[in-house]
Amino acid sequence: MSLFQTHELWRSKNTSDEECGFGCLSVANIDNSTDGSDKVIVGSYHGVVHIYSPTPDLNHAHDVLLEVDLNLPILQIEAGRFISVSSDLHLAVLHPRILAIYKISVSEGAVDHGHQYSMSKLFQHPLERTAMNMATGCFGGAHDRDYICVQSIDGSLSLFESESFIFTRFLPGFLLPGPLVFNPRTDSFVTISSANFLESYSYQVLAVATDVDKKDEKQRVSTGKKILVDWSFNLGENGVDLQVVQINDKSNVIMVLGERSIFCMDEGGGLKFMLKLDYNVACFHAYSCNGAVVTLVCTHSQQLLVYDVTKLRWAARLGEVPVQILRGNFNNTPGILVTLSDTCSARCTYLGTSPSMFMVPRSKDREVDADDLQLQISKLVPITHDITQGWEEMVEASMTSLLKMFGENVGESVLKFPENTKKLKKRIYAVIDKINKGGKI
Template identity: 40%
Template structure:
């Protein structure tokens, strides 16, 4: 139990019939100098927020304002994941990718400054869409093949098919070997490789070049399982909750952070163990970032606790008001390093680590006064009973 408590300065709640998971939250700079907060519910509602960080006259933050909702769009299908990247050919702007069970949509955020007191006008414009042959699970966005100034999309299906989309066109399919259930998928820019989890609880890495060559040789993988050689594999030995890749700019290397049910570990880009921390609680989600050359990891626990690790050392812990299913670090307009939390029922909060202790004061216990004369009579009576029983 921590003495400290997370302090929230902005919060909002979605409708009662909306549900979210760890892929439903996105924090990204969409053609701006600050981060937007994007949520996509399993009911098909897509929202983009620009949290208000203005300070009121009494020195506190103003909190949520209806104008903080930049866009709210109701789509026809459940939203499985949201992402962002440079996904339109010949355009260096950042677009928004939305994954449905059977299609992938790419939107452009259009912002028009208002000329009256009614404010700015914002809306999402559909750029293109891809129909998916298999039911999707998640996706990852990155400059596959060391491409410059453009990003591609890799969609993982429920049965282990990776579908690669080169912006407006689809280029290949690849079936993952040793596949049982879809797991976390991430892309390492430095090595141009994909990292995921196999059915034998191994962290495995596949080079994009290898996947592309296998796709060209075997053709359609829907009915044919190809044999793909891994770049490296690490035997983790437990199920993986989340995988994240973080870049160390100073040392020019990439770190792969793995959150398991019982352990938190960090691997190098070549699959070598850098550090490992055994957890004595049940983790829910995590967020990673690097300051100088130190790796910081934020982990939320099932006991409504947020724990901050520097490498493997616990630096801070704070109590949460609710149990989040996703956590991100945001650089909002006016505030840097904000924590964005999202619950599975749609509670969205922007918080910071409070340093003011939240003490719990136990209520005073009412103790009745002792009547010594009455207690002495009771003691004599008990001694008489004991002596009689001993004589008998």
């Protein structure tokens, strides 16, 4: 249990019974505002997109910038430069059978009515296979725009460049889809196979490989090159999430979240360090700070753990179990933690040193009347002062006084004193002797 707890800066207010999961949260300056402040973007399995601008005032009405019902389940949302003729950020929404790109526009309001936000679809790509997740980045060495790679549930990778479809490739030895990320330094995709291997595939290898329309036709195609893995690493456990972290201008690391471990890999597939976990992890987020990797880990026991490389630096109570955690810049304050629960409730929190004010309530049965207690003590003190014998005689005198006192208050008929008090005293001595010898009553 943590001594400290996180401080809630802002929370979204949801009145509907929406549900969401990992990939349904994004933090970016999606409206391309001049102040550079990030927005919280949430997509739900019910097909609703929520865009918030957090402010210190909890549940402020102006925090909700936009809510749009797309009428299709949302699997994942990402912000990026997906338009070839524009460097602005746009929103990519992945549905089971559709990949759509949206533009968030802002219209100046009149007088004190504020700004008006709208969400317009620029284009969409129909998917031949049911999608699982997607990865974005500058594929093929591009610098001014982002491409999108969609992984389907049958192991195909479909790549899209703005309005154009590029190609589809099938990963070798595929059984179940896993996490997928893109490493821009090596221009490669990193995923986790169903055999619990961390594998890296070069974009150039995928581009020149055989292009097939159907998975069962792959063995009959004689042209093109076979897809070969650049490197692989045996994790030994199921992989939950992947993330590429830029340490400096010359190196990146790949953070892998397993069921019971966290792996830090270099770009060539070598293990840099590993953390063994003795708790159930809900989600994690890694970033670089002063050339070191800082990892935020959320557990199913509502704890937030902050690791500096392999050392635990901080622990705080979250108050809920999030499905995803990110960092954002709000109101010129960088490093705000953004968490998303499975009920589509987004929170902005920060770490603090205020202790948890939770206290165990005192039972009513333990309440003691101070006046009555003082009266009992005043009656026992003279008796103990007059006794010069050992502790047995003192106990006997004290018990006799207590029995007389309670007999006067409740009556002897209620207490039912035994006629032979010697047996009672003998029993009391036996109990005391047993306690002194370390026994239990």
